[in-house]
Amino acid sequence: MSETIIQLENIDITFHQKKRVIEAVKDVSVTIKKGDIYGIVGYSGAGKSTLVRVINLLQIPTAGKITIGDQVTYADGRVQLNPAALRQKRQKIGMIFQHFNLMAQKTARQNVAFALRHSDLSKAERRTKVEELLELVGLADRADNYPAQLSGGQKQRVAIARALANDPEILISDESTSALDPKTTKQILALLQDLNRKLGLTVVMITHEMQIVKDICNRVAVMQNGELIEEGSVLEIFSHPKQALTQEFIKTATGIDEAMVKIEKQDIVEDMAANSILAQLKYAGHTTDEPILNDIYKRFEVTANILYGNIEILDDTPVGELVVVLSGQPEALESAQQAIIEAGVELTVLKRGA
Template sequence: MIELKNIEVTFESEETSVQAVKDVSLSVGKGDIYGIVGYSGAGKSTLVRTINLLQRPTAGEVFVNGQNLSVLSPNKLRNERKKIGMIFQHFNLMRQRTVAGNVAYPLRGTDLSKEEVNAKVEELLQLVGLADKKEAYPSQLSGGQKQRVAIARALANDPEVLLCDEATSSLDPKTTSSILELLKNLNKKLALTIVIITHEMEVVKEICNKVAVMEDGEVVEQGDLVSVFTAPKESLTQEFIHTATHIDQAAEKVLNHPTLLNLSKDDVLASITYVGETTSSPLVASLYARFGITTNILYGNVEILQNTPIGNLIVIFSGSIERREEAMAYLKANHVTVKIIEHQQEVIALNEEEII
């Protein structure tokens, strides 16, 4: 559906040259909800703007539906862009126009009659849950309602792709959740391919089936959501994921509890990650019977990502080092990831080496 091949974007001035995107290649399948995550300045917004050539790449090629956009004439490119909708963090609504007027704006100059435009606007507002706000003005709407208008406007030309550039960053958590749910519904109902740019892995976790992580203009890691979440390779990805799963916050709270700061020589603090069917298996509970290892669960949660259950625990394993190693090897053999949490009073760090 979308192929970015060796994309580079360099901004030149008389005094400086800044390479915002460095040799990035991505493949987004039809019907994907693809997340591109990174901190501010990572180059993700510049990258997404190359998809519809709002930002022409300095090097590389952009293919949408097999069409190389870079070689099209201005008129043909304009027609191809109609198949790619886009929404932004700050909505970009026209204050002087009503909700209906904003949604109808992209339809100006088309072959549709006034009646057909009105019917299309009614349909789109119904789709985004704002049928009763047709005559309202943007100043009369909440942030979430404004974004819904922006989504309806982006869908006016029946696009096949929707680009979302930090579309939920200015919204509160509850509103963000409702907008993400709307996007998921549109993805299913309209077979819409969605690319989401965000600095929040929480957004990716909620809606995306694939993800790419960007840093300093480069994609440092990419893949399907479950694989990246359960086996992140890069330290930046691990940082994003620990924040999204709240495992770091849980570890900090656990280690700041005074009764847990003085573990005995036979105790070890660890984080455990389960995936899929393993999540419902009583593996941890069976460690005492198998190896004589006592397990004290200090924190636990289970999330569902792309219909796959993923469990996270923070536990204390108690027992001799030999038996602990046997128990951890048993867990690993059953596709459970175990990582030791190193601790010194208030210093917390996850040792990313798996325990064998």
């Protein structure tokens, strides 16, 4: 069992603006293990960034308790570290942002070196460290380029190298791929995954895209209106989302919503035969290896016309989804549905033939 590196307990964050009181975060508790890639997902204004900023105390909570590693950093309404200890703690928590926050007048090398300005390393050691970091993020050949000469993905790589300069144990990514195109996003996510493995880095991803969570996270928390509404492993959340918002995020990430619009316009669905049903099948793990549709044809003479299929690997587990038209005699159709459910497949009837 890996050790806990971030423990947020009953965090409240309240802002007072003129005559308004804004409860940005309400009684949120989160446990993040060392080596996790932990996604916090929600729409704008959900409180994600505000919550995550308490990890390095850039945002002081109104109430709650914060433990980073084995050190309590906030409790009983106050910060538990003196300014020097707080500075030291913050050095172990790197941050990357949507808009890179690079200094335009400095080269990639100088931007990374800037993060080492308070370091105890000698000039020569700093130079070596910067070269190693640029090599690590795949930008050794761009060390002397200014931000204006770099693509969005390259700028984000410089920002990641800078965030790693003080050997952090935690890297916070605040919508760091939102300004990037899909191909570059995948490259940056692959880099973060690689750094997580190579350096044992714990990554906290703030995002409004469940696709990103699906691609690299092992755990996910869903936030809405300042509250944490659902939390679990990515496999659990994708297989059995409980909250309406989570279900909405997942439908967008899997593309099933878009597919359903097209499926519903197909003749086979619009003019569905009386002895047919349109069904959605969801399955995970060993079930994906079973020829279930083949089996129900042999046993019940129920045919399956597959209109949509998707299979992915989440946390090393295959997870799949099918939309099918099942056709057969009424009793056989009922028996076939029962057999599918007994095989561990979640079955939802979307439409019945008239």
